[in-house]
Amino acid sequence: TRTPLMAGNWKMNLNHLEAIAHVQKLAFALTDKDYDACEVAVLVPFTDLRSVQTLVDGDKLKIKYGAQDISAHDSGAYTGEISGLMLSKLKCSYVAVGHSERRQYHAEDDEVCNAKVKAAFKHGVTPILCVGEGLDIRKAGQQVEYTLAQLDGGLKDVPAEQAESIVIAYEPVWAIGTGEVATPEDAQEVCGAIRGRLAELYSQELADKVRIQYGGSVKSGNVAAIMAQPDVDGALVGGAALDADEFVKIVRFRD
Numbered sequence: 151t152r153t154p155l156m157a158g159n160w161k162m163n164l165n166h167l168e169a170i171a172h173v174q175k176l177a178f179a180l181t182d183k184d185y186d187a188c189e190v191a192v193l194v195p196f197t198d199l200r201s202v203q204t205l206v207d208g209d210k211l212k213i214k215y216g217a218q219d220i221s222a223h224d225s226g227a228y229t230g231e232i233s234g235l236m237l238s239k240l241k242c243s244y245v246a247v248g249h250s251e252r253r254q255y256h257a258e259d260d261e262v263c264n265a266k267v268k269a270a271f272k273h274g275v276t277p278i279l280c281v282g283e284g285l286d287i288r289k290a291g292q293q294v295e296y297t298l299a300q301l302d303g304g305l306k307d308v309p310a311e312q313a314e315s316i317v318i319a320y321e322p323v324w325a326i327g328t329g330e331v332a333t334p335e336d337a338q339e340v341c342g343a344i345r346g347r348l349a350e351l352y353s354q355e356l357a358d359k360v361r362i363q364y365g366g367s368v369k370s371g372n373v374a375a376i377m378a379q380p381d382v383d384g385a386l387v388g389g390a391a392l393d394a395d396e397f398v399k400i401v402r403f404r405d
């Protein structure tokens with residue numbers, strides 16, 4: 151059985167002081183019961199990582215944290231980039247790779263995402279590979295083929311020993327930040343297909359281990375129905391994760 155991963159993607163929100171206050175609020179609210187039921191993580195801006203690490207380490211918090219992007223390179227003349235070495239030094243558990251906003255605004259293609267997935271594994275940071283179709287693809291009924299092609303590209307030449315710990319986030323672009331949440335059936339259709347492809351690429355045993363999240367306008371009011379789907383193992387939450395009380399309600403989706 152897969153432990154659900156409930157992760158907040160803060161995107162470009164919350165400076166390091168706000169980050170500390172926010173994580174303190176989460177830590178105050180979350181109990182051992184919550185951490186037994188789910189893994190809880192926040193993906194924060196690079197400038198927040200050190201502050202969050204200091205807080206989590208100092209207070210021995212069970213909340214996990216990570217970054218929203220990673221360089222494909224380890225070090226060197228790559229102005230503005232942050233490497234997996236740097237993220238692992240800050241004890242990041244996770245890093246988002248290929249979020250649709252990176253693909254859209256920074257022209258990240260599957261080849262770049264594949265290099266970033268490999269860079270994350272190389273440094274012991276678990277990648278959360280984000281995949282999902284835009285509205286035109288959805289309207290054409292091509293969401294499964296399109297999303298599986300992104301999955302194939304992101305996982306190219308990634309060995310099973312690494313792939314078994316990856317997290318896949320299915321985030322239909324038309325549902326991100328729009329209030330337009332996919333129906334639970336929409337989410338299950340693609341998440342189920344992702345697990346099927348993992349079984350083809352690797353093995354059923356591996357596919358059964360991998361956590362597949364849904365992301366796109368997740369809120370406390372819709373999370374339970376989505377999490378009830380057999381192939382949905384967590385949520386990647388944008389806007390609603392910026393409100394600590396709301397995010398805690400999302401973590402408690404079973405209540």
Ligand code: 13P
Nearest residue numbers: 159326327366367388389
């Ligand atoms: P929203 O929850 O704001 O729709 O964002 C989803 C997302 O992109 C998480 O990575």
